[in-house]
Amino acid sequence: MKAILICPGERPAVAALKQTLPWALLPLFGKNLLEYWLDHLAQSGATQIIVLTSEQPELVQAAIGNGARWGLSVEVVLETREPTPVLARKKYRERMDADWLTEPDDVIVANCFPGLPQHQLFNGYADWFAALQEFLPRAAGANRIGVRELKPGVWVGLRSRIAASARLCAPCWVGEQVRIGPRSVVGPMSVVEDRALIESDCHIAASVVGPQTLVGKGTEVMDSLAWDNKLLNWKTGSLVTVPDAFLLCALGRPALPRKATNWLTQLNAFYARNKGDWQLFWKDLLMNKGG
Amino acid sequence: MKIQQQGETLCITGIKELGLANCNSFGEEVRRALPEGIKDIVIDLSETSYMDCSGLGALVALGKTARLQNGEVSVRLLNPAPAVRQIINLTKMSWLFPGLTVAESAATHSARLLAGYLARSI
Numbered sequence: 001m002k003a004i005l006i007c008p009g010e011r012p013a014v015a016a017l018k019q020t021l022p023w024a025l026l027p028l029f030g031k032n033l034l035e036y037w038l039d040h041l042a043q044s045g046a047t048q049i050i051v052l053t054s055e056q057p058e059l060v061q062a063a064i065g066n067g068a069r070w071g072l073s074v075e076v077v078l079e080t081r082e083p084t085p086v087l088a089r090k091k092y093r094e095r096m097d098a099d100w101l102t103e104p105d106d107v108i109v110a111n112c113f114p115g116l117p118q119h120q121l122f123n124g125y126a127d128w129f130a131a132l133q134e135f136l137p138r139a140a141g142a143n144r145i146g147v148r149e150l151k152p153g154v155w156v157g158l159r160s161r162i163a164a165s166a167r168l169c170a171p172c173w174v175g176e177q178v179r180i181g182p183r184s185v186v187g188p189m190s191v192v193e194d195r196a197l198i199e200s201d202c203h204i205a206a207s208v209v210g211p212q213t214l215v216g217k218g219t220e221v222m223d224s225l226a227w228d229n230k231l232l233n234w235k236t237g238s239l240v241t242v243p244d245a246f247l248l249c250a251l252g253r254p255a256l257p258r259k260a261t262n263w264l265t266q267l268n269a270f271y272a273r274n275k276g277d278w279q280l281f282w283k284d285l286l287m288n289k290g291g
Numbered sequence: 292m293k294i295q296q297q298g299e300t301l302c303i304t305g306i307k308e309l310g311l312a313n314c315n316s317f318g319e320e321v322r323r324a325l326p327e328g329i330k331d332i333v334i335d336l337s338e339t340s341y342m343d344c345s346g347l348g349a350l351v352a353l354g355k356t357a358r359l360q361n362g363e364v365s366v367r368l369l370n371p372a373p374a375v376r377q378i379i380n381l382t383k384m385s386w387l388f389p390g391l392t393v394a395e396s397a398a399t400h401s402a403r404l405l406a407g408y409l410a411r412s413i
Contacts, residue, residue: 203383220383231377238373243310243343247381 002100003046004092004107005037007053007060009082011122016232016239017225022055023122024110025063027211028132029139030157030175030194033110033121034064039143040114042070046101050092051076052083085109113138125225125234132208133189136171146176154187157194166198175211197251212251219247294321299330306339309346318349322356329361337370342378351387365389 007024017026025032034051041049049072053060057078067074083091085107093100100106112120112131115138119131139155140147146158153170156162160174163182168174172187181200186192190204193211198204201218209215210227225232228250232239242248295302301324309317334350336342354366368388371379379385 218383219381222380224377231381233373233377236373238377240374240377242378242381243341247344 001044001046002048002050003041003044003105004050004052004085004088005034005041006082006085006088006107006109007034007051007055008110008122009054013124014122014128016230016237017125017128017227019227022053022060024053025059027193028113029135029173029191030211032063033113034060036114037108037110038064038067038070038072038074039141041101041108042072044101044105046072048073049075052079052088053077054079054082082109125232125237129206129208129225129234132191133171136173136191139173163200169205181217195251214245214249214251216244216247216249221248292317292320294324296324296326296329299328301325301329301332302335303332304335304338306334306336308341309339309349310341310343311345314345314349317346318352318356321353325357325360327361329357330364332357332364332366333369334366335369336372336375339372339375342375344378344382347379347382347384351384354387 007022009023011018011023019026024034028036038049049067051060051064051074053076057076061076064074064076085104089103089107093106111122112118113135116131116134119127119134121128121131136155137153140149147155150156150168151170154168154172154174156168156174157176157178159176160178160180162168162174162178162180163184165182166180166184166186168180169185169187169190172190172192174180174186174192175194175196177195178192178198179196180186180192180198181202183200184198184202184204186198186202186204189206191208192198192204193209193213195212196209196215197213198209198215199217199219202215203220203222204215205221206223207221208225208227209221210225213226213228215221215226221231223233223235225234226248229242229245229248230239231242231248292303293305295304301321303321306317332353350366350368354364357364357366366388368379379388
């Protein structure tokens, strides 16, 4: 069975959330939208998926590979702009006229989480947050490894360390390798993405803390999306770049999926990166030999 | 930046930015203009587009200096822009500034105080 998955293109209503990654690869509860949809399509009986993207196809390809992880065969196709489901159906179903999933499941726009079409992610910041809240209990699905429900409505990922005096209030999600310092309160209605660091005496409620984000000591994050050094109030849409890194900052570059290359390409890239050093090395060697 | 005294109230308006670059000069300027007997300092932040922790520290220090000099003095922030309000909330400093809400501007506040003063005088 075949299906088409369309990656979201421009989404001006939530433009401030846009990172360097395409929308479909933005981490949500530690996974990206494409992964959630491929999980869903594999369970729906699909075997071949065409992923249509209008930006950075190499990143999309690197993130999902050939789909073998899901037992799928995935082809990533670059489109000049995001096609509508009607256009996509017309273009690709004619080309591959074998068996397809039934309409409308044959063409999916990754605008929402699977099973939550009424909660669109990209209509606005409040909708984005509402969709995350709605999906929170489902994020720890049956095929999620390592996520534990510490108490009803509180999920914690692998290798996270939570201080004994910290408090987690349901519903909340704490991703993998998160550190939460003493006396901090996380929740309710909060999501802390993977590898975030919450220092002591913080208060996070009705908010999302992005991956690899530091929330400094004594900081209060309310009704906001805190991502790197950006603080976006999802109720008002107000965005501020926090100038003080000890309050809020990025801990490192987001881990981009690595492109699979052979050893020759890697050697070539290594040489290109260190070209100056190599030239100096040879020059020095030759001069010393001559002297 | 403009500093005006209206009775027992000191109104500060026209602050464009309050950060590391100008927090010292802001503090100095206000402290120089801080008269005896002031009970209320009103800072209009409606024009302030940028504030960092140094700026916030300058506001807290100003309140402390005023209290040392004149006893009980309240520092009120008027109309902070959403971005400035976010920084204040992020640092949990809002409790230091009572009445931190979208309120009348300092000019309107001054006018209201003046009207009250005139009404009492007449």
